[in-house]
Amino acid sequence: MNMLEVNGLRVSYGGIQAVRGISFHVSEGEMVALIGANGAGKSSTLRALARLLEPAGGNVRYRGKELLQVPPHCLVTEGIALVPEGRGVFPRMTTLENLYMGAYARNDKTAVARDLEHVLGLFPRLKERAQQVAGTLSGGEQQMLAIGRALMSKPRLLLLDEPSMGLAPIMVQKIFEVIRTVASEGMTILLIEQNAKLALEVSQRGYVMESGEITVTDESSRLLADPKVRAAYLGE
Template sequence: MLTLDNISTSYGNISALKGISLQVKEGQIVTLIGANGAGKTTTLKTISGLLCPDEGDITFRGKSIKGVAPHKIAAMGIGHVPEGRRVFPRLTLMENLELGAFTRKDKSEIKKDLERVMGLFPQLKGREKQAAGTLSGGEQQMLAMGRALMGRPKLLLLDEPSMGLAPLIVKNIFSIIEEINSQGTTVLLVEQNANVALSTADMGYVMETGKIVMSDTADKLLVDEGVKKAYLGD
């Protein structure tokens, strides 16, 4: 579904990604783990067009998306839930969700997707007119995920969905991620909580200083001694 081939991305003179290659197969949950500054967020921004790679190519469903504008990439079926949620705080919950469907014209199907989002995130139900900035951190994370789902993405990019959330809420968020995946959406997940990420994912990639240093099935990475020592607190 998604292939990154020898991608290098920089911020001015600073090289952030140094020739990374990875694959996300349809139907999978794939996770990128690594320390702060490893290049995980840069990878997602490069996929969604917010950054343009200096070298390499990105293909999504057989077509190159390198250099394509972000709104066009979103319309092609890639949804991005950014680090820190980035909801529009002064807009209502409903307005935020409606903005997620900005590339669509199928009103009856949009209504169905609103119902689906409320089914996935029942905590948001009945609060449609509430300003998004007044929601709790966990509720804002749910809203950001719901907003991305309103675009009907084939591939959902999730950047640090557990950041700043209590353990019980993290557990809830990740069970919803599994539910979204079971409903047919492929997921590429960036997550500092390597334990919960690898416990959820099918496949994992380990990033260090802009390079991918290891990749394997998630269950094998969970028991790898190097990964356990560096990322799992063992």
């Protein structure tokens, strides 16, 4: 069953088309990677899905429902969580307060407490920094916090926008270990990532995006072995 179906999605900035009528899908329980160079339209696609941009055309169905008719503030209660590029934590709130903000739409206090323990188990560093103001955390810790906050909403669909951007290699490794764990627990994930090799290694399928269009799609293992993809995106 497809959890997310995108058909003919177009995104424009003034007269410039950033996304040119792309179509793709994400099945329930699947992790799909959308890869491509800077300016390919990856983040614009994700921002349109998260209702942060108004598409110029196309339609998006989420669990059979037309997503573009859902007000942006209702996406969390529909089961969609976005981890934006640049993290976007609440800098003057503590780590713990940020995590609780992820659960603001939930009333199941016992389950929220259980999920908090789960998130802190995934990210032990956040447990150590629980009372620290988020704005003083390192970039990697803030990325952990942004992902943890999204998980606290108990999403069905997790949208990840460039989770490795600007992070040291060891922190990238830790972040992607958690992404693998969350995926193995059954989370449906759409991953936007400039590090194509890393994205394809953790996902089941991939779409290659160039100049606002999807040019190649296949199983991630096949894309990793594709000479054209390796030459263009894997530095070979």
